[in-house]
Amino acid sequence: MSTEYVIDGVDVRTLPKISLHDHLDGSLRPATIIELAEAEGIELPVLDAEGLGQWFADQSNSGSLVEYLKTFDLTCAVMQTREGLTRVARESVIDLANDGVIYGELRWAPEQHLTKGLTLDQVVEYVQEGIEQGIEDAAADGKSIRIGQLITAMRHADRSLEIAQLAVRHRDNGVVGFDIAGAELGFPASLHKEAFDYLASEYFPVTIHAGEADGRPSIESAINDGHALRLGHGVRLAEDISIDGSDENATFVSLGLLSQWVKDRGITLELSPSSNLQTGAIAAWGEDIMDHPFDLLYQLGMTVTVNTDNRLQSGTSLSRELWLVADVFAYGLADLETFQHNAAASAFLPLEDREVLADAISDGFVEAVQLAR
Structure with missing residues (x-):
């Protein structure tokens, strides 16, 4: 597989990009895990960075979301202190900037980082501290990046209202939106309706993991009960699309009520190709x-975006994910630019800021093409 990620003569890594679905606890550097684990006395399955990275990849290729999620027990274990949280956040931002990301939203679940006595407010503040350090370090290296936190509640727990209130409390300190994550099947958004109604009353944007480990019912609940503006993955929306190829001269595609609604309302799909395959x-x-039904959803006019989900577990980057879909579906730079404009329009930012991002995307693609000539 290529390590250059070249499309139409342009290295995708040089293009300005927007990352909407990126888990902080899935973005750690293996070497950092080893150092933090040693300091905390945490046992690791492998003690060298390359081997540990491969261990995460092997564990994540089970084809099961439940098994995939078990790898987070280890990453969360080294993110229970101020040092661990700030370092992981800082390095995550630097790695995004080095990959050409100009705006990213890092999602994570504060309730999973309290075992060493930190409070919910403290862990949010420490992650923000690390994010700001990463932005400063990137700027010193000549790279401009902006980052927002997506505060996540675990869907199998009962703290969603408390976590929603935490998110709103920090809306002026780097938090831009709310999410629920974890084992999806059997835990619809409706179980957290009180939290979502509260967020709606506060005009606070929501994205919800749905359409990954469950299908139409989960997506319907995310939209109807969760007031979701975006769907975390949402890939199984394709189950609501019928394809009839019985006529040898034509193929007919019809959308169900749900998929038509998602299309017509521009509800964003945060697709993560490698992760969707792994889980x-x-x-x-x-x-x-x-x-992957990515191309079907794209050709039907859905608001699709390309994301990494978990850079560590998938051994990937946003540039690599974009290159993968371009390589498989024969996309050109114009398609990649469309995905970035979709992401810019879907970012949990004020309209004026989203317009600035859109201009940066357009200008950056033009510049990259000119430099490649």
Whole structure:
């Protein structure tokens, strides 16, 4: 597989990009895990950075979201102190900036970082501290990046209202939105309706993991009960799309009420190709990236975006994910630019800031093409 990620003569890493679905606890550097674990006396399955990175990849390729999520027990374990939280956040921002990301939203669950006695407010503040350090370090290296926190509640727990209130409390300290994550099947957004109604009353934006380990019912609940503006993954929305190829001269595609609604309302799909393959989210269509319904959703006019989900577990970057879909579906730079404009329009930022991002995307793509000539 290519390590250059070149499309139409342009290295994708040089293009300005926007990352909407990126888990902080899935973005750690293996070497950092080793150092933090040693300081905290945490046992690791592998003691060298390359081997540990491979261990995460192997554990994540199970085809099961439940098994995939078990790797987070280790990453969360080294993120229980101020030092661990700030370092991981700082390095995550630097790695994004080095990959050409100009705006990113890092999501994480504060309730999973309290075992060493920190409070919910403290962990949010420490992550923000690390984010700001990372932005400063990137600027010193000549790179401009902006980052927002997405505060996540665990859908199998009962703290969603408390976590929603935490998110709103920090809306002027780097937090831009709210999410629920974790084991999806059996834990619809409706179980957290009180939290989502509160967020709606506060005009606070919401994205919800849905359509990954569960199908239409989960997506419907995310939209109807959760007031979701974006769907975390949402790949199984394709189950609500019918394809009839019985006529040898034509193929007919019809959208169900749900998929038509998502399309017409511009509800954003935060698709993560490699992760969707790893967790079995696309198992109904096949076992390879080329089987991903990404292109179907794109060609039907859905607001699709490309994301990493977890850079560590998938051994990936946003540039790599964009290159993968371009390589598999024969996309050109114009398609990649469309995905970035979709992401810019969907960012949990004021309209004026989103317009600035859109201009930066357009200018950056033009500049990258000119430099490649």
